[in-house]
Amino acid sequence: MIVIKFIIYLIIFLFCIPFIYLFQFGISNLFSSINNLFTFYYFQLIFNTIALVLSVTFTTIVISLFLSWATEICKLKFAKLWRILLIFPLVIPSYLAGYLFILFYGTKGEIYQLLNNFGISVDMPDVYGFWGAWLCLSLICFPYVYINLSTGLKLVDRKLEDASRVLGHNHFQTFFRIIFPNIKNSLFAGSILVALYTLSDFGAVSALQFNTFTLAIYTKYRSFDFPGAASSALILILISMPIIFYFIKMSVFNSYKISQKTSNFSNLKLFDLKQYEILVQLVIFFIVLTSIFIPFLMIFNLILRTDISFVKTLDLIKWSAVFNTFSGATINSILCVFISLLLVLNISKKNNKLRLVFENLMYFGYTLPGLVIALAFVYFSINYFFSIYQTWIILISGYTVLFLSAGYAPVRTNVDLIGDKYTVVSKSLGKSFYSTFTNILFPLYLPGILKGFLNVFILTAKELPVTLILAPLNFYTLSTVIWDNLEEANFSAAGIGSFLLILIISIPTYLSVHVEDIKIKFSKTNK
């Protein structure tokens, strides 16, 4: 028991490190440089960041409302295929998406060259700055809203639709007056995820050179302006406080609300689009084309740009990175799921206050940009714990703080869904705790555990800023290899790296969305 307690307090301590960094180092530097604050530079940073977050969130909401309506409510050919394809933008890391965006749409990009081959010379619009960052982030983020909305739609009782139709309202009136109010929460949850992603995204904005806070923090860190980086980080956290607050509230609240009613699919009557189906199909195809097909084709395009010798290219990929990505993500996922299970089982029922404190801290960790967490750990280790600076330990700690909640949420929901009735029954039948856990509880918790594992695995494998800053010297993962090669314009190596990374995370991504279905089925048979 002492060991467990020790682990719990150690984890809580880890989550406090960003706090220490922000509120000790950050505040002291903020006040010492208070004059700099009211400059046009900061004003512009704040404006840029907020404008990007609002526009990306709004765009993803519009795209996802359309897509979920089309694939879940309408009678659509290939709906199954679209549902699978439309989650795949998630496998493209933002830094890669940013560069691919430039290489495709940019001034001398693929479109320009393609048109040039036909003798058409067009001045491509400038992709750098706001418009590029907005489009690029919208195209990779919308699945967060789309997945949430589709799940939400599955939970709406479809009889409501029948009831509304019978009371004299047509399909669209019904959608907006009856269906929409019932999926508002899912929409909200998805939008918050997008807003957080945009706030903390570092890859796309730095590739597309749109000066938001994350890019500013990184630039300052690279030019050894550590106090400046810390005060910028603090301002970023302060302006994102409303979103962080809502995310934490939503996450903690959601995990308390466990029983989910599933609608009766046998009575489900899909909306017949008739002659408009082709139009809907075209729009979906266009979204799939721009968000998936073009990036994927561009990856192959990168691979074929042998700018340097093939041998050197293979060398640049650093094959240990493949192993590092895989093993790092696996180790971290196992660790996160293990910690989650430990926490849920030990502090769930007995100590509600500790649990609340812990959950708030943990979801706070998830909302922080990876860059801020990385800087916090650098600051902490340099000042207090130099022996772990640039070691495996600090890298894994950083990952844990950033991604623990992604593993924790499904585990917790699953554990709460099962409740303790099976434990009571099993113990009353004379089984020990160990036997109860391995034979009864573990299989029942498995969907949640699996989903938690997959979530953390995907996030860790794609992760860039924490790895970039906290990793030991000469330790590479695929993300850092892709990033370095892109920056140095070794496109073939970056392309092969991207291909390998996407290969590693696409199956887990598909499964993690699919496991949700298993869980729903599971809770149905449970009733």
Next chain:
Amino acid sequence: MKNEIKDLIVSNLSLNFDQNIIIDNISFELEKSEILALVGPSGSGKTSLIRCLTGLENPDEGEVVISDSIVFSDSVNIPIEKRDIGIVFQDFALFPHMTVTENISYGKKNDKDSKTLSQISSLTDLMLMCGIYHLRDRYPDELSGGEQQRVALARSLAPKPKILLMDEPFSNLDPGFRMQLRMEVRRILKYLNITCIFVTHDQQEALYMGDRILVLNEGKIQQIDRNTDVFQNPKNEFVAEFIGLADFIEAKVINNHAETEIGKVEIKTKAKSGESVNIMIRPDDVHINKTKNGNGFVVSREYRGMYYIYYIKLDSGKVVKSLSSHINDYNIGTKVNVELKPGHPLICFQNKVII
């Protein structure tokens, strides 16, 4: 009264799902302000029939006419929202994000000019009549099952539909409450002169609610008749067994009588003297007395409070049911004398069909 407008005419309606016949060539009519109880075992096609009438399902063939206008035929398919039909769903389907008042005033007809005084007062009247006026500002999940049921009824009545369809509306309520609610619902429907199809799988409920009863099995109409007729003169053995408890006992016709192993009874039949038939006996037609050397013995019993239903095995091996006062407390194995005392002529079946 041949020219009177029918509120609903269904002719030759059929529905198939992947070569399974769900509804098989159904035709019937509904008079103004008549309540038709649609009854049948689960899977008999009741709900599909209702869905076809509303337009939630498209039948493969047939014609549906609602108060003189064709809503479905080979060439016509009026969309659901324009059919003037009200539905009360089995699980109510109240809109969870709307209050009771908002739910009730959601219907299109109230929607257009919901601010007129007569609209408001008619909604208030409706809520008062359904006994939910005091709940008007609550949300559905703050209501009990019975209250939700009334709200669902009021919501479907508010747009003044030509026909009301109720799809097993009481099946989610606890049994004691169902009795009370069905009295109330019938009172409201009769007061407002609503033409209604009431779906149920409970024969007691069907007998209570329906002016007429339509018995459906395997997608076919078994019988459509006044409720007393369906009970007393079932057209076939399926209807006889489905509406009330029934046993069939072999008998030989001799003039107006039938000779059975438990006595001679008066019958009404077209069967000729000397023919073998099955006569239908209800438990209240069978009387039993405890005797040492009776012609049967008790194999099982159901205690129902005021009375027992005894299962008696006759000498021939046939088991018949008998209704007996709660005073007659016979243990299992008791020898009894079984007699037929129906007090009215019994009906006969040959090959499961009335003769």
